[in-house]
Amino acid sequence: MNEIITKLRSFAKEHFYVIVLLLLALFFFHSIISTTKIMNNIHYINDVTFYSFNMKEAIKDGTLPLWTHYFYSGRPLFAQPEYYFIDFNFLLILLTGNIYLAMNFSVIIHLFLAGLGMYLLVNYLSDSKKAAFISALIYMFNGFMHSFVVPGNIMIIEGYSLIPFTFFFTIKALKNKNFIFNSIIAGLFIALQIFVGGVIFLPYIFLLIVVYSIVYLADKNFTNRILKLAIVGILILVIGLGVSAVKLLPGLEFLNLSNRSAGLSYEQYLGEPILLKNFVFTFITNVFLSGSGLTAAIGIAGLVLLVFGLEKYKSRIILFSALIVLLALFMSHETFLTKIFFSIPIFNQARHIERSVFLFAFAASILVGFGFLNLQLYVEKFKKFNKKFLFPIIISLILIELVLLQNVPQSIDVINPNEIPILDYMSKDPSNFRSINLALSTFIGATGYNYNSQLGISEIKGGSGIWFSDYVNFLAIGQNAPAKFWGVLNNKYAVLDKKTDIEDLKLVDRFEDCRDCTIWEAFGPYLYENTNYLPRYHTVPNSILVVGDNALVRQLVYNLMFQNWNPQNTVLIEGTKINDYSSEFLNRFNIILLVTGSLDENSIPKLQEFVAQGGILVPDILNGQNTVSDEAMTQLFNQTTGNFTEINITKLSSNKITLDLSGQKGWLVASERFTNFPGWKASINGNNVEIFRADNIISSVYLNGQKGKLEFEYKPNSYKRGRLISIITIILILAYAGFIIYRKKFRSGGQNKA
Known part of the structure; x- marks a missing residue:
């Protein structure tokens, strides 16, 4: 001792x-x-x-x-x-x-x-x-x-x-x-x-x-x-x-x-x-x-x-x-x-x-x-x-x-997310949805999502000084029809610090606020429900392929979204050129919209086959039409009927989402930004399926009646390459360390023998 x-x-x-x-x-x-x-x-x-x-x-x-x-x-x-x-x-x-x-x-x-x-x-x-x-x-x-x-x-x-x-x-x-x-x-x-x-x-x-x-x-x-x-x-x-x-x-x-x-x-x-x-x-x-x-x-x-x-x-x-x-x-x-x-x-x-x-x-x-x-x-x-x-x-x-003489860092009590009344209410909703907190007006630099995440609630806004222009543009453009655009992003609830008259938002209740709290905006206190809410994953009966120059396609899709396009029953898929796709693929759509850069001399036979199968071509270039009016587009959207069918998430983990399929056929709309980032892969029963960009910001895959598991998994090549390089470097360091230790022992052993 x-x-x-x-x-x-x-x-x-x-x-x-x-x-x-x-x-x-x-x-x-x-x-x-x-x-x-x-x-x-x-x-x-x-x-x-x-x-x-x-x-x-x-x-x-x-x-x-x-x-x-x-x-x-x-x-x-x-x-x-x-x-x-x-x-x-x-x-x-x-x-x-x-x-x-x-x-x-x-x-x-x-x-x-x-x-x-x-x-x-x-x-x-x-x-x-x-x-x-x-x-x-x-x-x-x-x-x-x-x-x-x-x-x-x-x-x-x-x-x-x-x-x-x-x-x-x-x-x-x-x-x-x-x-x-x-x-x-x-x-x-x-x-x-x-x-x-x-x-x-x-x-x-x-x-x-x-x-x-x-x-x-x-x-x-x-x-x-x-x-x-x-x-x-x-x-x-x-x-x-x-x-x-x-x-x-x-x-x-x-x-x-x-x-x-x-x-x-x-x-x-x-x-x-x-x-x-x-x-x-x-x-x-x-x-x-x-x-x-x-x-x-x-x-x-x-x-x-x-x-x-x-x-x-x-x-x-x-x-x-x-x-x-x-x-x-x-x-x-x-x-x-x-x-x-x-x-x-x-x-x-x-x-x-x-x-x-x-x-x-x-x-x-x-x-x-x-x-x-x-x-x-x-x-x-x-x-x-x-x-x-x-x-x-x-x-x-x-x-x-x-x-x-300095200000020593001060502490506050940890707030349990369930202690925030407005979040506690939302957490009892069993559906998979996203919220949006409008207490801070900016789309970037918001706070409070730390509490949401602990209750499994996703948020449309976020923090950090790094952002992605396509997403910020979507939110900015969507301010002209916010509830509709937010609905595309699976938004069900909006949190505000004051009452609002935003169309299609319905007041749920006023909850207890906390203006003295560091993150006061998380408390609301006003909660609104978005009547344009769409499930995280769902199929729709109608699909429109918009093909051509990338910038023009996205501009047209935004224009369509502001018209009488109904996301409850129709998805807008972004494409490139007609000849980039097979006739079988084109026939999966009800309507094809053509913009500049979508055609070449070999496109006509595929378009003729598409129309023969009952598809609608806009503009109908096969009959000499080169433009289409807003009134014609309104009439076209009026023909899209039906409603979505929700597909529930079987398993949600950090980098992987699993859905159970039971023979659904048609376009699955995933209110996820999978196509914005390389590394997301989709597979049905182990067979890869392509993910397409939908509604200018989210994702979609085609279901052909399969039964089993649909998995979305995030495995970016940058991470896989980086991991391999890191492992090789660490192995080389360990090999060098082993060599040094061996050499010291060998010398020590030689000296002892001498």
Whole structure:
């Protein structure tokens, strides 16, 4: 027992400052050390909870949340760059199944890791635990944490916490003989940066490494250094991108399909640059001087240490840190440097360049550590001052300004979705439907869907700064006939904060609201039923194929949707050219609408056969008609009669939907965005069937009387390729590790024999 106590004391003494960093992280986030509390932060309550719930459900299904059914009428989720894959959140959900415990303790762990990473880095560079501890405090509690991370963007604390580790092992790779091992570890931290959703930091990590490389190469032994730098750089890049490919490749595909594919405008890239009048507030103190916008303030004590840290400017690490400080100052303001970086590909994809102030926080954290050592030497000249008091005085000043005088994160009670009366009412409806919350008028950036998802309720709107133009256009165009367009998206209920006179919405009731709640819009309180509601999956008796130029086809479909087209009995299928299809396929439709680009010289026989089978051709070019009037289209739609037949979902999981077929024939309408994203496959009893784009946004497949199971499954090739690359890279790393272990044992065994 005494031996154990002795070892514990020895451990505590050896790692005293690390233990203090952990205690400070626990103190800072003490209000969320609970499974019934959550940080009072809208992104945390909504976005992190939403993704964590989807992850929990996917883990139950034995998969990953490649897709979510619960916002934007369904779309890819895992591929979204800012959402995590492997992190402490994931591991804690896997171990405990409690998303709030996982979220809360993940935040605490990553704040501690931020300090630990900086501590290890500066301790390695300075060989001083005290200097390292001071640097860690600055990195953990500078203004960037208080102004950006905690108030609204808590998810990026994970990526922020890993940056010192990446830089630490990169430096070790360049300075030590064992550069392969350290390069691999640095590469793994790059991969982790992508896994935890820290893609926002990748351009800045690249900048840190480039600047350090320039400083590193400033040496007489230039040739050897550039060779080593090239090897280390390639290793880090290959390992980082290779291991992360399972997340990276789907993310790139996701971005290429989204609004980000066109790039960002200069205004979006610029964001809200730091103003000169806010200089002191931004970089020195956000306590004793007021200001606005982002801050990376290091405190007055931090500024003093930073100045002392610049004394030995000829040191490579000091020169590097000083250059990063200057870059941060120029980049975060709108200067010539800001415009230069906009021309660099990896930077012009990043919004809000003022976030580069975090570079100041990173470099300043290093400088203050060295500043403490220089100040210590300076104080030794004053014999009357006992230098042992210097360290506790500085620590006290830093903690007072950067922790005690700051707003410590507040928590609120976790709200059970059933405690929201309007959601509790909807949850008792057994049908599969989507809701739309109109309390916030915008289609993008909505909140509250975190509660809906936990009750199995899908939402038409959603959050995130990444969206898909075709879907947003559908919602925007649909504002002229909202209930009809929402019905196409399987909408049954609309939640509003005030009464409305939208046509075809019927008031259900007014429920109890909660204006003081962080996500007040989830409470309504007004609930309306959409009388144009359509089931998630249903067959219709009438079908129209619209063929021709893609843009013209979609424009015509929208025009038809605003006429007397009835989605209750008719589906509009999007096509290309007549000769792209067989006569058998064309005969599946009641009506074919022709637009420019739909015909060639070989189309006529197929159209003649279609008409002979009873199909209607519009315009009837076989009889010399080239145009058709709105009145004629109205009469045509009046001939479409009948009603839909619902097909119930047998099984709904994260990436797969199963329906039971009992011999239905005709077009199945799936109120799903399957055709918007590559990777969705449909099969009936294991035989693939084609999915077609319907009603400009949803999906449809043709049923030919089969009985059995119809399955829709999401398996994007980007994920499959990425997974394969990641597995191969990890196998190569393990093979290298095995080789090193074997070689050490072999040498050890040889020496013993000798």
